[in-house]
Amino acid sequence: MRWTLWIVLGLFPLIDGHPTLKTDQNSLETADAALNHQNGSLNSVLHLDDTEKAALETTRNDPAFPMKELNTSHYPATRAAKVAQHYLNYHHGSPFKWFMVHAVKKASSEDIPEVGKKYHIQFSVQEQATKEIVGNCTAEILFRHTEVQSAPEVNCTCDDLLKIKTSDADHALYHHIKHQPEPMTGMDIPDSHGNIPKEMEPFWYLGGIGASFIMWQQSNESTLYNMAHVHSVKQLNSENDLLAFEYVVLLHDMVSQEIIHWHMQVAWNPTQGVKVTQCHLLPKGTLKQPSAEKHKI
């Protein structure tokens, strides 16, 4: 009996280490498993296995081909995809159809000597109103390396783009606006808290589609634009069958963090889509800053 006890006690240190402050190497691996995360290394704190390391490499250079594979979550790919988004919106958007990049699936780039850099992106987009995902988009984006800003040249197609049908809504809005006694106006969309009155939403979208033209034109490899705010929108007189609006929009460039003010005139009808007929940059400080709530904190 006594010997058995001694053996058991002697074996204890082999089974268990220090009784209190043991670092549990397996805690995150357990969390991994619970989160369906593949992990091969269980013998120390978090390590990337070779597959994960390879997936995270910035570029893979194969001298036989000029194309450089890009990491889809790195900014060269995401900035190029954003440009494709702007292009897509300008060419296919409407007051009821506005796309955002959903995921970048594959990306590569090639240097074109004396010209610039061309990106090849496969990505999906999500339409904001319907939340529908258009899964198969491909784009080629050429950024010319010029002294002054020049618009990137874009070729972009998506399968199933036409599955998002907004024709009825577009026509209904068009007729509604045409038959109003007074031209419409609006300001500060969204408001400080992100609210947008339901009847203003199509004009927010329309501003976003028009702004997409400007953002596309102004983009380069060192920018990432989103529309931050519609300062004002005002319907203009138009004699033809196009509706015309004057907008002041605020664009946010993620890289410089600057807010840039643009004035634009936008023409639209359901069959011809959206066209920016005029636009110009407003100097910083020209207009009163976006109004905020006059609350005391």
Place this chain on the structure above:
Amino acid sequence: MNLVTEQYKDVVTQDVLGMTYENQTINYLKIGEKSDKPKKVIWMDCGIHAREWISPAFCQWFVKELLENYKTDEKISRFFQNMDFYVVPLLNMDGYNYTWMENRLWRKSRSPSPVSNCSCFGTDLNRNFDASWNSIGASQNCCSEIFCGSKAESESEVKAVVDLVGRIKNDILCFLTIHSYGQLILMPYGHPNKTAPNHDEHLKLGQNAANAIKQKHGTSYRVGPPSQILYPNSGSSRDWARDIGIEFSFTFELRDNGTFGFKLPEDQIQPTCEEAMAGVTTIVEYVHNKQFGSAAAATVALWSTVLASYLSLLVLVQ
């Protein structure tokens, strides 16, 4: 903040971090089981950039979640025993106030320009820390949104963080700073030529946090150093924290991806906070368990000790 401190005075202390340029008091909360012994710390600050309103909202949510659940949730209860949470709900109070009163899209502090021929206000607090200060991704133009100041730590808000964090750095297990937008979990460094010694561990932990976020509401967050996934930058609080030896340091960029940007609508506040909570908890749990062992291991260790003691007693009695 006073109400919370009063209502939960067993576990919450409120203290002064420092002062803003406009002489407002920056407060922070120290949350955890009170103890005479020094405890390990989890640091979280919010509202360093004024227009990122979801950030201070998240700090409030985080505090609420901790306090509503520490008595019933075993995990949080353990956290409270072993660690203190230092939470700064709103660091850039001057800037935040300005977004309510004057300009919703203001980013920087509200200190006047240090440069005589430049009349703009404000320094980007997240370019003002002494971490490769003014080397890349920052500007010396005082009108720029990323103006890094006349020198590192020129801003009183930054000085306030540096003073306290510097004093307790050996106890801080993890430094978290909350921003928007972009749906990113950023790790050191912003400078493209710098890599943290525990880069891989950071990346894996960040990815686990992103997975936890995705499980909540399906939102995708990207993970990596800003020099790769966002833009090169310098002078950030996250990089400074890593530089002074805090083992884990993350920036969270919350929703969205540019649709509403800084003006996230009300109906997205709660889901954003819920998913961010899941991400933050993943990180906190890891750094806690790395330091103190997991609950399971602790239980096994405890019972092993008890059994060993019992057996020893039997031997002595024999």
